[in-house]
Amino acid sequence: MPAESGSSAAARQSKQKRKSHSLSIRRTNSSEQERAGLQREMLEGQDSKLPVPVRNTLLDLFGQIEREFENLYIENLELRREIERLTVEGQTVDGTELSKGQLKTKAVHSTSQLSQKLKTTYKASTSKVCSSFKSTTTLTARNLLRERIGCRECVWVISISKTKPVISSEDHTAMLWSIEMGKCLLKYAGHAGSVNSVKFHPTEQMALTASGDQTSHIWRYLVQLPTPQPAVDTSMSGEEEVDFSDKDEADADGEGLSECPTIRAPLTTLKSHQGVVIAADWLVGGKQVVTASWDRTANLYDVETSELVHSLTGHDQELTHCCTHPTQRLVVTSSRDTTFRLWDFRDPSIHSVNVFQGHTDTVTSAVFTVGDNVVSGSDDRTIKVWDLKNMRSPIATIRTDSAVNRISVSVSQRIIALPHDNRQVRLFDMSGVRLARLPRSNRQGHRRMVCCAVWNEDHPTCNLFTCGFDRQAIGWNINIPALLQEK
Structure with a gap:
């Protein structure tokens, strides 16, 4: 009871x-x-x-x-x-x-x-x-600029020449590097502002640079590759850590760069903009170039005469990037006004333009791919793939967890490399399927925002390069067949 x-x-x-x-x-x-x-x-x-x-x-x-x-x-x-x-x-x-x-x-x-x-x-x-891609054995990192520890500013952009040296730009200069040796071959110091873009001539040894001094320069480079030295292992394994501290940079400031030849005067100066020139590119054939500026215009120049051929107006805010088609006289410009525009110069008498409003924030870059596709990236954390034959809506949309900077698309395998603000570099295919995320542990990857990515498929060792605010340009060895097979 x-x-x-x-x-x-x-x-x-x-x-x-x-x-x-x-x-x-x-x-x-x-x-x-x-x-x-x-x-x-x-x-x-x-x-x-x-x-x-x-x-x-x-x-x-x-x-x-x-x-x-x-x-x-x-x-x-x-x-x-x-x-x-x-x-x-x-x-x-x-x-x-x-x-x-x-x-x-x-x-x-x-x-x-x-x-x-x-x-x-x-x-x-x-x-x-938002899944983190698993690091597979198909991805290995090699720090190309390991000996370049004297630079004081971030590396804004990196570009690849068909003769296989690498050029990167920072603090008013552009430097030509050897991939095999990791040495500076040539330095261009003709600009009075930050070098924001570098593009190589399709057939000749000439480079086109865009700068914050409101000009674009065309300059010629003649370099001789150094005699091969005993190989130095610059790969970064999982057990190895390399500290790029400011003290080491100060101790080695100028080492390896003082012997580098310097060019201080351009062949041609293009100066019709009233603001920072953020990007420039060669039209097919290399006889004309297009530049994009913060003055909300893009200019088309004749290389031989340096004269302004057309001023492309219409964007409501500053331009962020420009890109030319590899085989046709087409130009795509992107802007902070959330749009990108397609300019058609194939008909000499008619210059048409199409405006595309597929993003909700700044379009950081839009690039052509082999075929009839355009890939655009934005600060709205999306990447969209478009078909030139029908640009009303994207054929694929990739959503990420961070803003995207200057993207690059592999010509042969059609793989998109996405550099992010959050230090990550991701790989996607054209249909939007995630393939991999480049590792960033044990000092293998970037430690700050990644500004640019570019494919270099002709090189047997380093077929992808990235650069960022951590003053590094890193060469990656991507085993693309194995990567596609894992997909």
């Missing part, structure tokens, strides 16, 4: 708690309208510059948030009472009464199981939205 009376008393006590909990919820719901009216009266008495509809909307939203927190708080209190009840009252399992310590241990164990279940569910759900 005493046991029965104790259980009935516990049942009555639990029933009373549930009743008081329901009454508190009803009381809370009934006072919501009164509280909202009181808040509105308080706001109306204040000197607020917000319109009345805006204030009412804000009050409604804040009221909803407050109600959510109240419900969570009440549920939390009820759960705590339930745990205390289970711990204090005691519980019979298999005919034996558990002690307080055993009950407390069981309650904590049940709570930890629930917490682990929630963590597992959260991890599984978030992996569908």
